[in-house]
Amino acid sequence: MEYSDHFTYRQDELHAEDCSVADLAAKYGTPLYVYSRSSLEGAFREYDDNLRIPHRICYAVKANSSLAVLQLMASLGAGFDIVSVGELARVIQAGGDPGRVVYSGVGKREDEIRFALEQGIYCFNVESAPELERISQVASSMGATAPVAVRVNPNVDPKTHPYISTGLKKNKFGVPVEEAYELYRRAGELPGIRVTGIDCHIGSQMTTTGPLMEALETLVTMAGRLKADHPHLDHLDIGGGLGINYRDENCVSAAAYMESLNSRLASLGLTVLVEPGRSLVGNAGILVTRVEYVKKGAETDFAVVDAGMNDMIRPALYEAWMAIAPVRRGAAPVRHCSVVGPICESGDFLGLDRELEVKAGDLLVQFSAGAYGFSMSSNYNSRPRAAEVMVYGDQEQLIRSRETLDDLWRHEILLSGVSAG
Numbered sequence: 001m002e003y004s005d006h007f008t009y010r011q012d013e014l015h016a017e018d019c020s021v022a023d024l025a026a027k028y029g030t031p032l033y034v035y036s037r038s039s040l041e042g043a044f045r046e047y048d049d050n051l052r053i054p055h056r057i058c059y060a061v062k063a064n065s066s067l068a069v070l071q072l073m074a075s076l077g078a079g080f081d082i083v084s085v086g087e088l089a090r091v092i093q094a095g096g097d098p099g100r101v102v103y104s105g106v107g108k109r110e111d112e113i114r115f116a117l118e119q120g121i122y123c124f125n126v127e128s129a130p131e132l133e134r135i136s137q138v139a140s141s142m143g144a145t146a147p148v149a150v151r152v153n154p155n156v157d158p159k160t161h162p163y164i165s166t167g168l169k170k171n172k173f174g175v176p177v178e179e180a181y182e183l184y185r186r187a188g189e190l191p192g193i194r195v196t197g198i199d200c201h202i203g204s205q206m207t208t209t210g211p212l213m214e215a216l217e218t219l220v221t222m223a224g225r226l227k228a229d230h231p232h233l234d235h236l237d238i239g240g241g242l243g244i245n246y247r248d249e250n251c252v253s254a255a256a257y258m259e260s261l262n263s264r265l266a267s268l269g270l271t272v273l274v275e276p277g278r279s280l281v282g283n284a285g286i287l288v289t290r291v292e293y294v295k296k297g298a299e300t301d302f303a304v305v306d307a308g309m310n311d312m313i314r315p316a317l318y319e320a321w322m323a324i325a326p327v328r329r330g331a332a333p334v335r336h337c338s339v340v341g342p343i344c345e346s347g348d349f350l351g352l353d354r355e356l357e358v359k360a361g362d363l364l365v366q367f368s369a370g371a372y373g374f375s376m377s378s379n380y381n382s383r384p385r386a387a388e389v390m391v392y393g394d395q396e397q398l399i400r401s402r403e404t405l406d407d408l409w410r411h412e413i414l415l416s417g418v419s420a421g
């Protein structure tokens with residue numbers, strides 16, 4: 001199984017571009033995230049080159065917020081979609097331009113709004129009436145003007161996992177269309193606010209463009225109605241959400257999606273913003289792990305590996321199916337087994353009921369791990385978080401060193417006046 005042109009087997013040895021994955025694991029240890037720079041660049045260009053109307057690709061930082069990834073995106077000309085001050089600070093730390101940042105999320109704190117205004121971000125994607133009032137207050141108190149778009153919830157079913165649907169009426173995100181018009185009216189009269197856009201994001205891991213194009217129609221209609229009253233309206237932010245192939249989804253390509261935007265949006269005269277996350281980084285990354293034990297179970301055998309749900313939570317959280325394969329093919333007998341981590345939870349698995357070549361000591365790889373992998377990782381069970389490496393041709397570079405035990409309690413403080421008994 002090969003998920004990208006950049007992770008391929010050569011003489012039965014998995015390579016990340018021209019680097020042997022086994023060599024990387026030997027050098028940096030496991031669990032290890034490995035990213036392909038060429039794959040990241042290719043995915044960005046697929047969006048950027050095929051959208052031929054004025055646009056900005058605003059990479060959704062949450063998908064993979066490692067500095068080197070952000071730095072690479074910035075170098076390619078990306079903007080960024082952020083949801084916290086932490087993400088904005090990361091973008092800046094990585095050399096990204098705050099002037100190309102859109103700020104989404106339902107819970108923006110006052111200090112976060114202030115910081116974003118100080119940094120001069122491109123636009124706030126406003127998710128509620130009270131948020132709009134708060135942005136107006138903060139901006140006015142600073143003598144600033146906040147560029148805003150209202151995030152519209154078009155009530156479109158993205159036909160994806162319920163945890164990653166965001167554009168349905170019942171979801172906490174955005175505001176329904178009628179309320180959005182009301183918010184735009186209010187925005188027009190509030191001090192410290194300038195309406196510059198319309199925003200929407202309906203969900204993630206969509207395999208077809210149907211729901212995206214349906215939501216787009218709502219935005220186009222709104223743009224037509226809002227233009228007259230909001231002379232600074234200059235962009236349409238259509239969110240992210242395009243899926244990737246984890247298995248056999250047969251996902252529509254970014255190129256085809258962008259192509260369908262060209263014709264539909266050309267005459268609008270607005271800059272189009274897209275906020276892809278997963279489809280830029282997902283298949284550019286793998287998680288490499290070592291089999292500690294093969295354990296006989298009552299119903300199925302277990303390959304107990306050194307990566308757990310703290311490293312990659314998607315299977316546990318969404319029952320996400322992600323491909324797993326040996327780093328070296330043909331080195332072990334095929335077994336029916338579940339690939340599980342060392343964490344004390346039954347939900348701690350990378351994959352259930354697989355047919356895998358596996359024996360203790362071997363390396364396995366989980367594909368499609370570049371998105372929502374490291375960025376959702378934790379220290380649960382007091383496990384230091386994994387290292388990350390970026391490869392480019394036959395070059396490799398460590399982009400995050402493995403956490404040490406000291407890192408685990410770096411911010412903790414023992415009680416004073418209590419001594420060991």
Ligand code: LLP
Nearest residue numbers: 060104201204205240241275276277278372
């Ligand atoms: N824009 C906004 C406002 C978002 O909330 C998201 C993702 C994106 C863009 C990027 O969406 P993408 O292109 O990656 O689908 N942890 C889940 C996915 C959560 C997505 C949250 N929002 C997973 O591992 O499947």
